[in-house]
Amino acid sequence: MKNVIVVGSGAGGATVARELAKNRIKVTLLEKGCSTPVDKAHQYYDNLDVGVELLKTTCLGGTTLVTAGNAVRTCQEEFKEMGINLENEFQEVEGELNVGTLPDTHFGEGTLRIMEASSVLGLPMEKMFKSINPHECIPCGMCALGCPRNAKWSSLKYLEEAEKLGVKIIDNSQVTQITTNNGHVTGVCSHDKKYSADLVILCAGAIETPRLLRSAGITAGKKLFVDTFVTVGGVLEDINFYKEVSMNALYKGDGFILAPHYSGLLTSRLEKQGFSESDILGMMVKIKDEGSGCVGEDAVVKNNTSHDAGLLAEGSALAGAILTEAGVDPSTIISTPARGAHPGGTAAIGEVVDRNLETEIRGLYVCDASVFPSAPGAPPVLTILALAKRLGKHISHYTKKHA
Ligand SMILES: Cc1cc2nc3c(=O)[nH]c(=O)nc-3n(C[C@H](O)[C@H](O)[C@H](O)COP(=O)(O)OP(=O)(O)OC[C@H]3O[C@@H](n4cnc5c(N)ncnc54)[C@H](O)[C@@H]3O)c2cc1C
Numbered sequence: 001m002k003n004v005i006v007v008g009s010g011a012g013g014a015t016v017a018r019e020l021a022k023n024r025i026k027v028t029l030l031e032k033g034c035s036t037p038v039d040k041a042h043q044y045y046d047n048l049d050v051g052v053e054l055l056k057t058t059c060l061g062g063t064t065l066v067t068a069g070n071a072v073r074t075c076q077e078e079f080k081e082m083g084i085n086l087e088n089e090f091q092e093v094e095g096e097l098n099v100g101t102l103p104d105t106h107f108g109e110g111t112l113r114i115m116e117a118s119s120v121l122g123l124p125m126e127k128m129f130k131s132i133n134p135h136e137c138i139p140c141g142m143c144a145l146g147c148p149r150n151a152k153w154s155s156l157k158y159l160e161e162a163e164k165l166g167v168k169i170i171d172n173s174q175v176t177q178i179t180t181n182n183g184h185v186t187g188v189c190s191h192d193k194k195y196s197a198d199l200v201i202l203c204a205g206a207i208e209t210p211r212l213l214r215s216a217g218i219t220a221g222k223k224l225f226v227d228t229f230v231t232v233g234g235v236l237e238d239i240n241f242y243k244e245v246s247m248n249a250l251y252k253g254d255g256f257i258l259a260p261h262y263s264g265l266l267t268s269r270l271e272k273q274g275f276s277e278s279d280i281l282g283m284m285v286k287i288k289d290e291g292s293g294c295v296g297e298d299a300v301v302k303n304n305t306s307h308d309a310g311l312l313a314e315g316s317a318l319a320g321a322i323l324t325e326a327g328v329d330p331s332t333i334i335s336t337p338a339r340g341a342h343p344g345g346t347a348a349i350g351e352v353v354d355r356n357l358e359t360e361i362r363g364l365y366v367c368d369a370s371v372f373p374s375a376p377g378a379p380p381v382l383t384i385l386a387l388a389k390r391l392g393k394h395i396s397h398y399t400k401k402h403a
Helices: 011-022 038-044 062-066 076-081 087-096 109-120 155-164 205-215 264-273 306-325 381-401
Strands: 003-007 026-030 168-170 177-181 184-190 193-196 199-202 229-235 249-252 256-260 280-287 364-366
Touching: 003 011, 003 184, 011 026, 011 062, 011 155, 011 381, 026 155, 038 062, 062 155, 076 381, 087 381, 109 249, 109 256, 109 280, 109 306, 155 168, 177 205, 184 199, 199 205, 229 264, 229 306, 256 306, 264 280, 280 306
Parallel strands: 003 026, 003 199, 026 168, 199 364
Antiparallel strands: 177 184, 184 193, 229 280, 249 256, 256 280
16 A cells, blocks of 8 residues: 655645545645644745745645635646646536635625726626635635635645545644655655655645755756736725725736735825725736746745736736726825745646656655646636646556556
């Protein structure tokens, strides 16, 4: 019987661990962070200044605890062209997460104004697909802090199921080294503790996974993308948009998306002019950025290229026009600095892993956002889950065949 170690408990790790356990494979999952109630997840932001501010959380459940619950298919065609058909896995995941748009009761005035204004300008928005249970969700604008009602899917839900199926989950255990012998993986080290395994699946996210790969002698860490975003916003008095469901609608541009979005960074600048959070209406401009960054041993660098700057400018101009049409005072419109919340690309398929997500070291796999060949420019969780399910099935099939 194969003995598998999964490193990291976010989108990729929780899903692949659960999938393997469903097929009676022995799994131990090691997570660097600690276990936390969902509503305290904001205490575990572990952001990096890499040229843009890079947002991620280090805790059980990883960055899935602070998502906006957006659940859209990304890169499906791109993967298909590489011979990776995710259609069945997408369907399974969408069913398990009850993906759908929220009912009208969950659309606030600010979002509706933005949708109406976009339509007037010939830029029609669609409702965003979400993995949020509308019966549990009372719109409060706190998705990115950790849902106070646990109404949103996070990988904690898969981890609970995985544990019931026998997965041993060990938190507060940072994996520091991969061990190998003769081109085969043999296990991992967490500081001075050794764990042996037949297979190791790295799901530590696009910043930590390439560092672990390098500990096994594999070159990784180039071509980092982050889906750079800014939030553009201004004053529409008493709109109370900050309490609405974040990013509840979507406009797909060429290389960027626009979505209604509140950021406290806008308020901290506009309150100097006497306005408060209740007076701000905003939109996120998120781009499909170039993989121009790189993860080094001690530093991460991701500066935006001129191509990225062009997309940000184009999206911001449209966002400004929509907000003005929606009633925002144009003289108050400002933008946040550039940030990124979707790091990926640092162990890409075709470069660092093959189509089965295996590295050049037999039995060493990668299953997180690192394997994306290019930036999705849109929420990646659903796609990471689909890839992780596919890997779980692949390993289970292989294990049964060689049992
Ligand atoms: C504010 C915010 C909102 C977002 N909203 C959305 C959204 O609505 N929809 C969407 O699709 N995406 C969203 N995202 C992006 C999404 O959360 C990430 O793309 C996704 O979680 C990445 O999955 P992953 O498996 O690569 O990494 P993660 O989910 O970050 O998991 C990596 C895990 O590995 C652990 N780890 C790291 N190093 C080690 C180590 N050495 N040993 C052991 N464990 C380790 C970490 O603690 C973490 O638990 C959002 C991100 C942010 C920051």
